[in-house]
Amino acid sequence: MSIAPSITINETSGITFLNVDNTFATAQISLYGGHILSFIPKSDGIERLWVSPHAYMNGEKPIRGGIPICWPWFSDDHGREKGALPAHGFLRSQIWQLKSSEDTENGTVITLAPAFTRADGFEYDCQVTLKIIIGKKLSVNLTTHNTGIIPFTYNTALHSYFEVQDINQVELKGLKGNYRDKTDDFAVKETPIPYRFSQETDRIHEHAAKEIGLYDKEAKRIQINSAGHDSIVVWNPWQSAASISDMDAFAYKQMICVETAVTSGQEIQPGDQHTLTQIIS
Structure with a gap:
C-alpha cells in the first residue's frame, strides 16, 4: 500500500505516529488508539486539540487528550460493575491499522481500522x-x-479535548435544553446561558446540538459540528485534575472536552451501518 506524500511516519516508545503536512494544515495521529493528537490549520496556526504533557505515550495507558475513541460503550455504561471492563470501551487501547491514505484537492484522507471489534x-x-x-x-x-x-445496540463518542487559553474566560454557544449532571447524581438541570465555567463540569446534554461555538476570551476560537449523535458531553475536571495521574494539577485551565456522543443507545440492524461525525474548524 502506498502512503500519501503528505504523510511521514515515525515510531517512538513503540507507538507509530502519522504526521500530516499538507497545503491546509498539519496533524498528528497515533495508531495506538486510532487517536488524533493534533490539528493546526495553516490559515491561523492555532492548535485546536489539547494533549496532557503527562499523557502516557508508550502504550501503557490510553492517551490523555486529543480525540479518544469511545466504543462500544461510553464511560462505565457496560452493564457490569464499575471497573469490571475498561472505561470507554476497548478501541482506544489497541493498535489500529492504516487501511488507506491519499492526498485530494480537499486535503489528506486517511482510513484506519482497529485490530478487532x-x-x-x-x-x-x-x-x-x-x-x-x-x-x-x-x-x-x-x-x-x-x-x-x-x-x-452500542454507545460511542469522539471524546475531543480542545485547547483553550483560560477556562475562566471560555463560553460555549449552541447548547440548550436539559442536561444530566454526573457531578450531582445525574440530576436533570437546565443548560445555563451564558454557558461558562467556574467548577468541575461533567454533563450529558440531551439536546444533540449540530453546531457549537467555543469562545475563548470573547473571541470565537473553535467551531464544532456534529452528526449521527444523540447527545453532547461537556467535561472539565477542575481541581480534581490533581487526582488524575496523567494530568497536571492546573491543566484544567487550558482544556475543555466537548464530545460528540451516542449515550442512549444506537441500534444497528444486520447489514446496516451508523456513522458518528465531528468536524472541527
Whole structure:
C-alpha cells in the first residue's frame, strides 16, 4: 500500500505516529488508539486539540487528550460493575491499522481500522472504520457496520479535548435544553446561558446540538459540528485534575472536552451501518 506524500511516519516508545503536512494544515495521529493528537490549520496556526504533557505515550495507558475513541460503550455504561471492563470501551487501547491514505484537492484522507471489534462485553460481528480528513477543517467519521445476522445496540463518542487559553474566560454557544449532571447524581438541570465555567463540569446534554461555538476570551476560537449523535458531553475536571495521574494539577485551565456522543443507545440492524461525525474548524 502506498502512503500519501503528505504523510511521514515515525515510531517512538513503540507507538507509530502519522504526521500530516499538507497545503491546509498539519496533524498528528497515533495508531495506538486510532487517536488524533493534533490539528493546526495553516490559515491561523492555532492548535485546536489539547494533549496532557503527562499523557502516557508508550502504550501503557490510553492517551490523555486529543480525540479518544469511545466504543462500544461510553464511560462505565457496560452493564457490569464499575471497573469490571475498561472505561470507554476497548478501541482506544489497541493498535489500529492504516487501511488507506491519499492526498485530494480537499486535503489528506486517511482510513484506519482497529485490530478487532469483538471482546469481553461486546461479542457481535461488525466492522469499524475511522475516516479522517485533514483539510481546512478536521473531519472525523467513525462508522460501525453490522456484518452479523442479529441487531445490536452500542454507545460511542469522539471524546475531543480542545485547547483553550483560560477556562475562566471560555463560553460555549449552541447548547440548550436539559442536561444530566454526573457531578450531582445525574440530576436533570437546565443548560445555563451564558454557558461558562467556574467548577468541575461533567454533563450529558440531551439536546444533540449540530453546531457549537467555543469562545475563548470573547473571541470565537473553535467551531464544532456534529452528526449521527444523540447527545453532547461537556467535561472539565477542575481541581480534581490533581487526582488524575496523567494530568497536571492546573491543566484544567487550558482544556475543555466537548464530545460528540451516542449515550442512549444506537441500534444497528444486520447489514446496516451508523456513522458518528465531528468536524472541527
